[in-house]
Amino acid sequence: MDVLADVVSAMRTGLSSYGRADVRAPWGLRLTQSTGATFHLILQGTCWLLPPNGEPPHALGPGDAVLLPRGAPHAIADQPTTPLVDVGLKTSGKVELPPGFDPTGGQGPRSLLLCGTYLLERERPHPLLSTLPDFMxxxxxxxxxxxxxxxxxxxxEEIDTGPPGSRAVIPSLVDAVLILILRAWLEQQDDYPADGWSKAMADIPVARSLELIHAQPGAPWTVATLAARVGLSRATFARRFTDAVGLPPLTYLARWRMTTAARLLREDSGSLAGVAQQIGYTSEFAFAKAFKRDFGLAPGAYRRQVTAGPETAPP
Incomplete structure (x- = not known):
């Protein structure tokens, strides 16, 4: 079971949105709080990112990726000292510029960026999302x-040259980049897995138990059965799982079942009884009660609320 892919699929609540930013120095954009996880991919040229919370500026070059998982306000510019213009990201992901501002009007070096958002669950974030820094x-x-x-x-290459088929290729690549960024970030933490999700994946029995839960969320798991499957005593397993994941095993299981249910409701038109059965509930009533306690909406109402989502913007 690919736990990372499963978690990312469950965290996604809609299509990614994006737009190209083709700019010439001098330019400086201050982005407001986004409703999604903001990303910037440096396709050509160089620039500087001014992170949230007053962190020092970061120089960015071709091939660099930046992700702000909670869409925190930040700025991006050709130089840290360039005056900034306040802008926002539209729901399409495109940068919303103030009237009269021409990002290509400068005479300096050109930079080509892809900027946009990934829609991720924020009301009930997965521990992976909760432990990510504001700026990556x-x-x-x-x-x-x-x-x-x-x-x-x-x-x-696809965005700059626009070859035949690029409109089909680009959205798939943008979606893949989210998993690639998270995977790279976790790999980067491997040398020091002191806390966060990297610690959970570095602890082999804990990682194996997560694979079991994600492979069969509807199975009648207990702390004892999970501990036995990964070769640890019940007490040792419970302690290590809680320490690494940040939640006790059965609390994580309960939350993951509801997260899985929400994903099924968003993506599948099957019956509520079928969704309940897939996550281990024999009673549709008990499932509906538990779901409403977690999400504040009955399953049917939640499904109706999330059926309409933003469309991917063309580059």
Whole structure:
């Protein structure tokens, strides 16, 4: 079971949205709080990102990726000292510029960026999302995260040249980049898995128990049965799981069942009874009661609320 892919699929609540930013220096954009996880991919040229919370500016170059999982306000500019213009990200992902501002009107070097949002669950975030920092920078370091940076290079070529079929290729590459960024970030933490999701994946019995839960969320798991399957005593397993994941095993199981139910309601038109059965409830009434307690809506009402989502914007 690919736990990371499963978690990302469950966290996604809609299609990604994006737009190209083709700019010439001098330029500086201050982005407001976004409803999604904001991303910037540097396809050509260089620029600087001014992170949230007053962190020092970060130099960005071709192949770099930036993800702000909670859409925190930040700025991006050709130089840290360039005056900033307040902008926002539309629901389409495109940068909303103030009237009269021409990002291509400068005489300096050109930069080509892909900016946009991934819609992720925020009301009930998965522990993976909760433990991510407000700002993640994956530089194009030689020999590291080659798959991620290859994807970014391909995106740059597709967007800049627009060959036949690019409108089908680009959305798939953008979606793949989210998993590639998260995977690269977790790999980057492997040397120091002191806390967060990297610690859970580095602890083999804990990682194995997560695979079991994600593979069969509807199974009648107990702490004892999970401990036995991963070769630990009940007490040792419960302690290590809670320490690594941040939740006790059965609390995580209950939350993951509801997260899975929400994904099924968003993506599948099957019956509520069928959804209940898939996550281990024999009673549709008991499932509906538990779901409403977690989401504040009955399953049917939740499904109706999320059926309409934003459409992917063309580059």
């Amino acid at each position: 920078h994956l530089p194009a370091s030689p020999g590291r995260h080659r798959t991620l940076h290859t994807a970014i290079t391909l995106l740059g």
